[in-house]
Amino acid sequence: MASKLLSILATSLGPTQARLELKWMQQQARHPAQLTEMVTRRSRGEPLQYILGSQPFGPLNLLTRPPVLIPRPETEHWVIKLADRTSASPTSPKSLLDLGTGSGCIPLLLCHLLPQGSLRTHGVDISPQALDLAKENAAVCGIPPSSPGSCARNTRNTFTATLGNFLDPMFSEDATIDPPYDIITCNPPYIPWHEYLKLPRSVTAYEDPKALFGGPTGLDFYHAIAHLVRQTNFIRPGAVVALEVGHNQAQDVERIMRVHAHVRDTEIWPDPWGKQRTVLAHL
Amino acid sequence: MLSLSRRWLRITPAVCRFASSHAHSPSDSKNARIMRILEKRIEERKRLSSELSHDMSSSADIIRLKQLKESEPLQAAWDEYTRTRQLLDETTALFEDSDEAMRALALEEHQSLSTSLTSLISSHIPSLLIPPSPTTHLSAMLELKSGVGGSESSLFLADLMRMYLRLANSRRWHTSVVSQNENEGGGIKDALVEVKGDGAYEALRWESGVHRVQRVPATEASGRVHTSTVAVIVLPLVEETDSADALFSMDDVKIEVMRARGAGGQHVNKTESAVRLTHIPTGITVSMQDERSQHQNKRRAFTVLRSRLMDLKISREIAERRATRQSLVRTADRSEKIRTYNYAQERVTDHRIGLTLKNLSSVLEGDGLQDFIDALQKDHAESVLEDMLSAE
Structure with missing residues (x-):
């Protein structure tokens, strides 16, 4: 058998x-x-992660459920690296915004890896299914929400999530977010239209197109992020913006950050397979 | 015993040469060498305590005190030896007593004293003299690989693995199967098992080598006896938190992912978590693909790499000792056939110590394996002692 x-x-x-x-x-x-x-x-052709209902992500084991984007090993790799490079402590805690949080994998892993009480994270997503899953994952990982409005310092790292559309030009005025931020992370939809037909069925037939397609060139969301970064008081001086990019987009995204967000200090991290995967912008 | 002998001594103070006129057995010269080593250690103790300053003011005093404390069991053994020796002489004196009943009593007493003296010299004192092994507390990583014999080798590998898991269970060691590849025709092609617990490595290290089985395979219709083998490698398990840093530098380790992934990222959701590590200076490679997470495969691969490097370090140290001291400690040659499991004759033979247990199922399913391990550990302790004696 x-x-x-x-x-x-x-x-x-x-x-x-x-x-x-x-x-x-x-x-x-x-x-x-x-x-x-x-x-x-x-x-x-159904993804193994949906069949098993979970995917390990660093030391965490996250729930996976269609159509929310399945956490990828490339993302796991750069988030662990980002945690290694981030100095946060309970005496100087940091505030993080994750745009298009999906399963919540990025902020949850950072909350798990950084010292307790040093990080407050918030995720936004346009998909209610993603928000539900992200909150469930936070509960599974034992990461509490921060008490809203309270100025009291958290003794634990925290995660909250709200519905939001960061393509909206007025997103920085959204009442559910609380700028300024020290860290912006984002794994935005980045697949361009012309690559759609080459995708495996396990991706197109099961995962949310809203989490995959980044407009005709795949770069729409990076322009929106550059616009956000430029807003006054949206990010703190010395902040870092970490963006996952498609296999051939790193140079384009780096240029967008330099030209449109006026960032002078950028770097590109390769993934374990040798693809340029993450663009870092230091403000 | 003491007071009795003293009483006799008062009756007849004559001395007899009977005890020392015994013929010399081969173990006598060995025992003499053991006692010479002990005597040296006792002299060293005397020197140490004479060097202690009166007010314990110097920092060297603390080291001396520590050394004195450590060698206290040796002093106790020495005291017991001299006491027993003296009693023996006193008893011997009674061999010429005029009272026949007294002579009989003396003879009986002499025998019992001789027995305790022998066990003191041949087992208790050597056990104190052998330096403690640096690997005493280590856990073990057990690697099983099927050898010649095809499917039958895989079936036997599964039997051996059960045997080790059972032993670990009875010794209260914690086991986890790190990776395991099933054979399509039944059995297991290869497996990697972590055995965590005090003394796991010390006990299992003697299992390294080729294990041979002779039996009629379950799959064999003609009833012909087959010979197949399984290779066992036991490595010391080094925890991440241990002083493993000294074992390698991260710059010397090449980390590779095993497959091309095309565009990767959002374009692909296939699980490709296999990882391969290469330790460049030694050429050791470790591949791990059993976990769904690359991160976890990487962690496990590093655990295996640490074990291999630790093993290398231990064998190198043994080799160095051998080169400097003409050691008699046997090589741990992993291609060596160490044990045969013969089903037709219901026996298991360990070729290194020539020990045969006539109850095969007790080895595979009972306490028999522990008997082998005990015998091998004893054999090892003896060879370490030989080593020490020849270096004397």
Whole structure:
């Protein structure tokens, strides 16, 4: 029976990947019928992360649910690096805004990795499903919300999330956000239209297009972020903006940040596969 | 015993040469060497305590006091040795007593004293003289790889793995299977098991080597006996928090992801978490793909790398000792066939110490393995002692 399931999976995944994925499904399936169902769904192209309902992200194990974007290993990699480079302490706590927070993976991992009481994070997303999942993930990871309006210092790192559209030119006036920020993080939709047809079905048929498509060139959201960064009192001096970008967009995004957001100090981080993946802007 | 002997001594103070006229057995010269080492240590203690200043003012005093404290068991053993020796002489004197009942009693007393003296010299004192092993508290990383014999080797690997997990359970060690590759025809192709607990490495390290099984495989229709092998490698497990930093520098480790991922990022949601580490100075590579997270695979790969480097360090230290001291400590050659499990004869033989247990299922499913481990540890302790004696 296991060998039959393995050969079903191997048709679409190849033998090595099939063996690994079958093992992960076996670890989770409570009975044989459930395993068969998992394999059937997988062979139809459904992402493994939706079938298993979770994805490890650094030391965290986050819930995954369609259509909210599945956390990617590239994102995991740069967020861990960002945590290593961020000096925050309870005596000088930092405030972070995550734009298009999705599953909440970026702020939640930073909350987990940085010293307790040193970080207050807020995520916005246009999708109510994403917000629900992000809040559930915060609960699963034991990361509390900060008490609203209170000036009292938090003893723990905190995460809150609200509905919001950062493409809106008036977004910086949104009452649910609380600028100025020390850190802006964003993994915006960055896939351009012409690459749509080349995407695997497991992406296009299951994950939210609103989390994937960044307009005709894939750069729409970076322009919106540059506009935000330029607003007075939106970010503190010495703040850092960390942006995930598509495989060939780093130079474009770096230029947008330099030209439109007037940032002079930028750097680009490669991902583990050698692609230029993250643009850092230091203000 | 003491007061009795004293009473006898008062009756007959004559001295007899009987005890020292015994023929010399081969162990006598070894025992003499053991006692010479102990005597040296006792003299050193005397020197140390004579060097202590009266008011304990110097910082060297603290070191001396510590050394004195550490060698207290040696002093106790020495005192017991001299006391027993003296009693033995006193008892010997009674061998020529005019009273026959007294002579019989003396003989009996002499035998019992000789027995305690022998055990003192051949087991208690050597155990105190052998320096404590630096790996005593380490946990272990157990690697099993199927060898010759195809599917049958994988089936036997699963049996061996169960045997080790059972042993770990009874020793209250905590185990976790880090990675494991099933064989399609049944059994396990290879596995990596973490065994955490005090003394896990010290006990399991003697399991390193080739284990051979001779049996009729469950898959064999003709009833022919097959010979297959499984290679076992036991590495010391070094925790991240231990002084592992000295083992390698991050600059020397190349971290690679295993597959091309195309555009990556949002374009791809396939789970590709495999990681490979290469330690450039030694050429050691570690691949890990069992976890769904690259981050976790990387952490596990680093754990394995630390274990391999620690193992390398230990073998290098052994080799250095051997080079300087003509050590008799046996090499841990991993290609060496160390044990045979013969199902037809219901026996397990360890080729290194020539020990055979005539109850195969007790080894695979009971306490038999512990007997082997005890015997191997004893054998090791003896070879360390030999080593020490030859260096004397």
